[in-house]
Amino acid sequence: xxxxxxxxxxxxxxxxxxxxxxxxxxxxxxxxxxxxxxxxxxxxxxxxxxxxxxxxxxxxxxxxxxxxxxxxxxxxxxxxxxxxxxxxxxxxxxxxxxxxxxxxxxxxxxxxxxxxxxxxxxxxxxxxxxxxxxxxxxxxxxxxxxxxxxxxxxxxxxxxxxxxxxxxxxxxxxxxxxxxxxxxxxxxxxxxxxxxxxxxxxxxxxxxxxxxxxxxxxxxxxxxxxxxxxxxxxxxxxxxxxxxxxxxxxxxxxxxxxxxxxxxxxxxxxxxxxxxxxxxxxxxxxxxxxxxxxxxxxxxxxxxxxxxxxxxxxxxxxxxxxxx
Numbered sequence: 001x002x003x004x005x006x007x008x009x010x011x012x013x014x015x016x017x018x019x020x021x022x023x024x025x026x027x028x029x030x031x032x033x034x035x036x037x038x039x040x041x042x043x044x045x046x047x048x049x050x051x052x053x054x055x056x057x058x059x060x061x062x063x064x065x066x067x068x069x070x071x072x073x074x075x076x077x078x079x080x081x082x083x084x085x086x087x088x089x090x091x092x093x094x095x096x097x098x099x100x101x102x103x104x105x106x107x108x109x110x111x112x113x114x115x116x117x118x119x120x121x122x123x124x125x126x127x128x129x130x131x132x133x134x135x136x137x138x139x140x141x142x143x144x145x146x147x148x149x150x151x152x153x154x155x156x157x158x159x160x161x162x163x164x165x166x167x168x169x170x171x172x173x174x175x176x177x178x179x180x181x182x183x184x185x186x187x188x189x190x191x192x193x194x195x196x197x198x199x200x201x202x203x204x205x206x207x208x209x210x211x212x213x214x215x216x217x218x219x220x221x222x223x224x225x226x227x228x229x230x231x232x233x234x235x236x237x238x239x240x241x242x243x244x245x246x247x248x249x250x251x252x253x254x255x256x257x258x259x260x261x262x263x264x265x266x267x268x269x270x271x272x273x274x275x276x277x278x279x280x281x282x283x284x285x286x287x288x289x290x291x292x293x294x295x296x297x298x299x300x301x302x303x304x305x306x307x308x309x310x311x312x313x314x315x316x317x318x319x320x321x322x323x324x
Contacts (some may be wrong), residue, residue, distance in 0.1 A: 004181070005224045007037065007044045018107050021047070022174075023237040027245045029104040047245050048100045054255035056097035062089045063184055067098035069270075078277060081134040082269055082292040088120075088127025096255070108211050111169055111315050112308075118165040118184070119304035122158040125188035126300050128259050128265065129154035132192055134288045135272040136217070138199040139185070139208055150195070151296055157188040158300045159307070165309040170318065182232065193221065193228070216268035220261050227257020 009027040012020060016235030019031055027047030030037070042052055066086040071163050073083045098115035143148055168177045196217055203209040229255035237244040244250075286292060 003079045007041060008048070009046060010194060016107070018188060019104065019110065021251075022234050023241045024245050024249065027241040031104060032106060033104045035105065038105060038292050041104075042101055045246050047249075048103070050247060050252045050253060051100040052097050054097075055093045055100070055250060055257065058259035058262070059090055059093035059097060062086065062093060062266070065266070066090065072173070072284075077288050077290070078134075078273070078281070080288045081131045082266075082273055084297050085127040085131040085269055086266065088124040089266065092117075092120040092124040093259065093262070106218060108312075108316065112312055115166050115308040115311055119162050119308055120300075121165075121185065122161040122188065122304055123297065123300060124262075125161060126154055126158045126297060127193055129157075129188075129192040130293050130297065134196055134284070134292075135276065136199065136213070137195050137267050138202065139205075139279070139283070140202075141198065142280075142283055149290065152187065154188065155300050156321065157191050159303050161185060161188045162304045162307045166307060170311065170315060178232070189224075196221075207276060207279060210271070213268055213275060216264050216271060220264040223261035223264060225256050227254045230254060230257070234282065283308040285311040309322060 007029065009026065010030065012025045012028065015028045016031050019028060020066040024047050027045070029041055029046055029048070033041070040074055041047065066083070069082075070077045073079050095113075095117050095271070103110040103113050130152060133147070133154075137147060137150075161184045164187070165181050168180035168184065171177050171180060199208065200218070203214070230250045234250050237249045281287065
């Protein structure tokens with residue numbers, strides 16, 4: 001049993017630069033690990049262990065919470081946006097945890113898993129947009145031309161997010177890679193949150209300014225922005241490389257922050273769905289439906305799969321040309 005719980009770990013200079021993480025100097029697994037050793041590493045302290053568990057626990061929690069909700073997702077179409085959002089939350093946390101657990105099998109595996117990770121984040125942005133579109137849109141903007149193009153544009157933003165972030169993994173240069181990834185994620189996040197920001201700034205009646213819902217939405221924004229800022233700045237490990245390799249680095253704090261953010265997001269959408277249902281049911285020209293929720297979500301998922309395969313082929317071709 002003791003042998004099963006042991007694993008040789010490596011320092012930064014002992015592994016390929018392809019697997020290096022900024023300011024993380026130790027706790028690396030073998031770059032040619034097997035799937036079995038990757039699974040075993042979940043119970044051994046490496047520089048990826050907490051990254052795995054922070055999102056895997058979140059995935060389990062979101063899945064149970066979604067399953068336990070006293071809602072009829074099959075017969076009540078008004079709940080479909082919440083279901084779509086909940087599924088997107090489960091997908092991105094599960095994909096992220098799997099990417100962090102199995103990324104050390106090879107360079108190709110690392111690229112594949114993080115291409116899928118970025119695709120899942122893109123799907124989460126659309127899941128959020130679908131819920132915003134049907135539950136949290138400012139009343140004054142409902143049924144306007146902007147409202148009509150909101151979801152199609154969110155799908156396009158999701159596709160752009162996947163393309164730009166995946167392309168960043170084939171780009172050389174730390175700063176250029178970082179900027180591409182930031183732009184890729186900011187595009188869908190900023191667009192999807194525009195209606196919410198408008199509602200927070202210009203709400204007029206009691207229902208529109210519902211303090212319970214808006215408080216949850218604001219908490220989501222704060223948690224997302226603050227945890228992302230830590231992630232981008234590499235605080236605290238940038239001040240003391242090697243000290244936070246296993247516990248307490250910015251990526252782990254980011255995982256915890258965005259998981260809490262997602263939970264507040266879910267609670268905010270549930271509050272809007274409950275409190276605004278009567279109003280929205282009377283004024284929405286196109287109420288929630290399979291075509292307006294599951295269909296665009298499935299389309300983006302299929303598109304992201306094609307994008308992922310395309311970038312994986314490009315990566316393999318580039319590596320093949322280098323070998324020649």
